[in-house]
Amino acid sequence: MSDLADLYQEVILDHNRRPRNFHTLAGASHSAEGYNPLCGDRLTLYLKVADGVVADVSFEGAGCAISKASASLMTDAIKGRTVSEVQALFDRFHRMVTTPPGQPVEDMGKLSALAGVREFPVRVKCASLAWHTLKAAMANEHQTSTE
Ligand code: ZN
Numbered sequence: 001m002s003d004l005a006d007l008y009q010e011v012i013l014d015h016n017r018r019p020r021n022f023h024t025l026a027g028a029s030h031s032a033e034g035y036n037p038l039c040g041d042r043l044t045l046y047l048k049v050a051d052g053v054v055a056d057v058s059f060e061g062a063g064c065a066i067s068k069a070s071a072s073l074m075t076d077a078i079k080g081r082t083v084s085e086v087q088a089l090f091d092r093f094h095r096m097v098t099t100p101p102g103q104p105v106e107d108m109g110k111l112s113a114l115a116g117v118r119e120f121p122v123r124v125k126c127a128s129l130a131w132h133t134l135k136a137a138m139a140n141e142h143q144t145s146t147e
Contacts, residue, residue: 034133
């Protein structure tokens with residue numbers, strides 16, 4: 001394994017062990033529940049959007065290390081961003097995890113820790129669950145599923 005792969009592994013383990021923004025959110029303006037039936041991952045995402053900016057975000061739930069780390073990394077990445085920046089980030093993340101293995105992908109900082117899921121198609125659902133749930137929350141749909 002390369003040093004870079006080790007580093008990415010460490011980021012995922014760290015965010016799984018100590019997930020950031022892992023709580024409910026009083027005064028949330030948006031929320032959605034996500035479920036990945038392939039793995040059994042479940043999460044609820046809370047957003048507080050004010051003046052077109054994600055002022056706060058949090059999540060709760062239970063699932064595998066990849067799904068939890070991805071949700072944790074996502075909340076860190078979107079906090080303080082405008083809704084249009086978040087939508088652009090969703091598109092970039094989606095492109096990163098759906099690019100075939102072996103092809104180059106954009107550097108997304110810490111979010112790049114999840115680029116390795118491309119090698120494991122089932123894991124792509126785990127990594128994308130938080131992002132699909134985010135999209136549903138922003139669209140004010142209550143439930144989403146990666147199916
Ligand atoms: Zn999973």
